[in-house]
Amino acid sequence: MNFYVLTLFPDMIEQGLNTSITGRALEKGLLTLKTVDIRDFSEDKHKRVDDYSYGGGAGMIMAPGPVYRAHQYVEQYINARKRAAENTGAGIEEVQSINKKTRVIYLTPQGNVFNQSMALKFAGEEDLIFLCGHYEGIDERVLEMIVTDCVSIGDYVLTGGELPAMVMMDAIARLVPGVLNNDASAEFESFQDNLLEYPQYTRPEVFMGKAVPEVLLSGHHAKIEEWRKEQSILRTAKTRPDLLEKAELTKEELKFLRDYLE
Numbered sequence: 001m002n003f004y005v006l007t008l009f010p011d012m013i014e015q016g017l018n019t020s021i022t023g024r025a026l027e028k029g030l031l032t033l034k035t036v037d038i039r040d041f042s043e044d045k046h047k048r049v050d051d052y053s054y055g056g057g058a059g060m061i062m063a064p065g066p067v068y069r070a071h072q073y074v075e076q077y078i079n080a081r082k083r084a085a086e087n088t089g090a091g092i093e094e095v096q097s098i099n100k101k102t103r104v105i106y107l108t109p110q111g112n113v114f115n116q117s118m119a120l121k122f123a124g125e126e127d128l129i130f131l132c133g134h135y136e137g138i139d140e141r142v143l144e145m146i147v148t149d150c151v152s153i154g155d156y157v158l159t160g161g162e163l164p165a166m167v168m169m170d171a172i173a174r175l176v177p178g179v180l181n182n183d184a185s186a187e188f189e190s191f192q193d194n195l196l197e198y199p200q201y202t203r204p205e206v207f208m209g210k211a212v213p214e215v216l217l218s219g220h221h222a223k224i225e226e227w228r229k230e231q232s233i234l235r236t237a238k239t240r241p242d243l244l245e246k247a248e249l250t251k252e253e254l255k256f257l258r259d260y261l262e
């Protein structure tokens with residue numbers, strides 16, 4: 001998975017992604033990251049990238065020119081990279097993908113709200129370009145020309161698209177094979193079937209008088225699985241009843257839930 005980020009704050013992206021699990025995945029070459037500083041594509045002598053809003057109103061707007069040129073640069077970079085792969089005897093799929101336009105994700109509170117199924121969809125791409133806005137947004141014309149997907153990470157307003165891009169890259173990266181250590185595939189985790197995770201415990205067996213639930217010490221795997229599923233159902237019912245409607249529960253699980261709700 002190759003991430004490309006068009007931003008005014010490349011250091012923020014680099015430092016964030018180079019940490020922890022995504023950092024190790026970058027080292028291993030399972031992920032690549034290229035940040036492109038939109039300011040480098042300003043043709044203004046003061047390297048300005050923003051201007052006043054036509055029609056008035058508070059706040060500055062990012063001008064279309066620098067964003068357009070930064071995107072052109074990154075597309076050419078991606079195509080050159082694919083051609084290099086072609087010359088080193090890469091498979092037919094790489095060659096065929098050269099002329100395919102890379103998805104451009106614009107981070108904006110006006111976008112579709114990000115979720116796990118979007119993460120899965122994006123994880124199927126080889127390359128992804130993220131466009132981070134700042135100030136009051138980006139001139140609409142360049143967005144119409146280059147953006148394929150508008151994505152928000154929730155109903156609150158942030159100062160820019162960098163943190164949302166990092167949130168998306170983290171969620172997508174952990175779905176790339178090999179990024180997580182555990183052999184159980186990330187795709188089959190409990191959030192996937194619309195239930196929240198069950199509570200987890202490690203040593204000591206008793207912490208400040210609070211004991212680990214008995215069943216987890218029993219060594220009885222079927223009982224442990226059943227307990228965990230029930231805990232997931234209870235948690236989801238308590239804090240995310242909206243998710244529960246989409247969860248596929250067995251007859252026994254539905255009965256357990258009904259007994260709890262009564």
Ligand code: 6GU
Binds near residue numbers: 108
């Ligand atoms: Cl993608 N951008 C900004 N600026 N604020 C947000 C957001 C994105 N998603 C939620 N809030």
